[in-house]
Amino acid sequence: MKRIALFALLCASLAYARDQRASQSGTLLQMDSVECGTDQKSAKSLTGEIIGTDSAHQKMHTLLCQEYLLQTDRIIYRIRPKDDKHPALLPVGEKAQFHIEKDHMKLRVEDLDDKEREYVVVWRDVSRFRVSGFRSDSGH
Secondary structure: HHHHHHHHHHHHHHHHHHHHHEEEEEEEEEEEEEEEEEEEEEEHHHHHHHOOOOOEEEEEEEEEEEEEEEEEOOOEEEEEEEOOOOOHHHHHHEEEEEEOOOOEEEOOOOOOOOEEEEEEEEEEOOOOOOOOEEOOOOOO
């Protein structure tokens, strides 16, 4: 009977441990607006298409995306929101908890709204750290 209870307890603890992701903590250092593509719209109208009077010019403009630096005790991540249409503005200087799943990061800022959001890791850098901490020279 003790073996069955011990086995059940072991299975329950393993299932719980699998559901709990190893969460890491970091600080949002800065936010930048970076070019992440272009948006192209045709200037043609339906009437102009039928009659043939519209010129074939197109309107193009550069799209900007939010990009954040997230510093942990060992790594600096540069991340972009996965949802480009409705990205949330994150508070720079605040702590954030995150975990990495496959090719993206799930990040949560308690002081914002405690909602978990998905981000794409653009790059990460471990070479910027020395024994004394973060080097101030910028260049990625």
